[in-house]
Amino acid sequence: MLDRLHQALRRREVFVPRSERFGDPRAELLRGEAWAEARDSVARALDRSIDPAVELARLQQQLHAAYTEVSANLARNTALQLLQIDGQPSITLTPLAAQQELASLTRLREQLAEKLPPVELAALLLEVEAFTGFASAFTHVADGQTAATDLPLSICAVLLAQACNIGLKTVARADVPALTLPRLSWVQQNYLRAETLTAANARLVDGQAQLPLAQAWGGGEVASADGMRFVVPVRTIYAGWNSKYFASQRGVTYYNFTSNQFSGIHGIVIPGTLRDSLFILAGLLEQQTSLDPREIMADTHGFSEVVFGLFSLLGFRFSPRLADLPDQRFWRLHKEDDYGPLNELSRHVINARLISEHWDDMLRLAGSLKLGKVKATAVMRTLQRAGSLSGLGRAVAELGRVEKTLYLLAYVHDEAYWRRILVQLNRGEGRHALARAVFHGKKGELRQRYREGMEDQLGALGLVVNALVLWNTRYLQQALQEWPATEAALLPDDVARLSPLLHEHVNMLGRYDFTLPESIAAGQLRPLRNPENWQERFVPVE
Incomplete structure (x- = not known):
């Protein structure tokens, strides 16, 4: 019985009252009169209609335009290839060539550094x-x-x-x-x-944002999320095992967010190496700087269809770097839609009825997150595991499939978009290298026993x-x-x-x-x- 109870807690089928990690996020959502009063203002703030038919029509229009554009440019897009693997349609992209550096840039960097x-x-x-x-x-x-x-x-x-x-x-x-x-x-x-x-930290981010040179790098509307791994050699329940990153020891992940002005806007300490997608939305909603990033780049670990759905509901754009593009599915809203050479690739059909039935709850969830009524991490834990908030999780995932398809079509069609993702992720990795140089004492190991100290x-x-x-x-x-x-x-x-x-x-x-x-x-x-x-x-x- 205890073993089954433990499994149910981890699958988010059983909840613990007043628990931050194992509590039921449904208890904190807007409901009743509070939601009725906030519905219209939440819809306006999110630039969404309360009518699901209007939203589905908008999604259909966006999908049709994206598929049409990719199809029309297939002949000119030499990096994109449509294949048949074991009788199944697949897609591959030729890796981007390294961006050439002019001699003027190399000389400028050297002289400025000196x-x-x-x-x-x-x-x-x-x-x-x-x-x-x-x-x-x-x-x-x-x-x-x-x-x-x-x-x-x-x-x-x-x-x-x-x-x-x-x-x-x-x-x-x-x-x-x-x-x-x-x-x-x-x-x-x-x-x-x-x-x-x-x-x-917010004061430093503000100071960076006011410098003209930082503004030449970006306006703070884009950020990337990635994790730094730290070995924790002391006994603590807040570190986890992962042989890839910590060998035979335990460690934590410092999941941090870097703006396109090179400033760090938020950080979250994660025991071990839990899936990054649990925390990526929390970082955007909880950061307290003057910057307002609307687009977030991440590695494959930050990706899931639920993440795509929640980002879309909240007005953010999610742009991950995918390592398994040939395995991704492309979706359509109507089975009878004709996308020419992409018909076989886009044969999977979205369950539009599920989105329509849960649209009000999806807006209620987005409004609760936007207003801080419920923690993003608790919602992500529930939606991405067996728990589904009474079908709401599956509805959010269906919306995420539409958004993921729009992202994939842009990714394979627009080389500049693909390169922009890589550039921003490289900025985050460069910031991690600088942090490693600073954190040089005690062999770079974190020796705090408690989460607050970490x-x-x-x-x-x-x-x-x-x-x-x-x-x-x-x-x-x-x-x-x-x-x-x-x-x-x-x-x-x-x-x-x-x-x-x-x-x-x-x-x-x-x-x-x-x-x-x-x-x-x-x-x-x-x-x-x-x-x-x-x-x-x-x-x-x-």
Whole structure:
């Protein structure tokens, strides 16, 4: 009986009252008079009709236009091939060729990297704090005040110790009151927590968004989601097994979201390597920055038909990188539709009746998610497993099949769309490489035993990486403004392909010196490095 009960809990067939992980998400949905009053406003906010016939007609029109466009361009689309494998229609795409880099871009990158001034990571944090004031977002857990003397200095030291994984003793200074070990321990316990890290991170994201160079990379309307794996060698129930990522040990995944301006907008700690699609929607709905990404890129692990359906309901566009394109099904709304050479490929028919019958519940679910009445993770756990919220899950999946088909048709037809997905995912992977360089202490292993400690430390890591990205962007922008008139003109395409994910000029090792010249603290920039002076090519280490 206990074994069956355990299985039913995991399949979301039995729920536990007042449980966050095993509770019934249906209990939190809008219902009754509350839903009747909110229905029209929710439909307007989502740009949806309350009439399912109107929505099905819109989907039919979109599918017809997409199939027609792909069919008309089959002869010119040399990368796309329609095949028959074991009597079944299939589709393949020739991999994209590497994007060529002009000599002007290579030279621009090299010269800009040589101009970045050498800096200690500790001083970098203090400089970014002087520029953004992010330390004022850290308030005391009891009274919500920031009245402690020299609090920004202590905050920066604690953040560096957490992000570099080196411990407070390494950054403590007995001769500086704000850097003594008891003071740093007190600040860490009373000021560093999820809500203050989130508020401080939002200030860094806002600072990045205001820079013209960051705007040349994107407007913040696009983001990517991917996970970093960390081995956890200590005994804890919050780590999981996965031999591919953690060998014989256990670990966690830090699932984070990177905007197209290279800033990290949110992060979620996941025990082990649970399926990414459980958390991808939660990251978009829970992030608290000024950016409003409407399109999200992810790897195959973030993909499911339910994800496509919920993204569509909420007005987001889901653009994953699929590793198994030949195995994907293409769908149509009406069996009698004629799509010419794509007829065999699109032989699977959507259950439109199921969507129509559950349309009001689908809007109610989307409205509840949008208004924060129910947690996205709980809904995803239920919809993607055996539990179906009384058929609602199957209806959302049917809608997701339509949206997935529209995505697939765009993916195989538009090379620029495909490349844009890869570019954004590469930005996220580059950010992970920078985070690995920062998180160098204790062999890069996470040694927190409790979930809150993991979230605080990895949140500090994300904050420090954002500070480094913001600092690099400011100085790259300054170097571009001082670009010699004798050099070739700057090409907009070259500028758009620059990256602030650099760290060779930043010293993260040795003595951590938390001092800042008055001019830099007042907002002035450091002088750029002269590449012709070999003594300026090296970061001083004391």
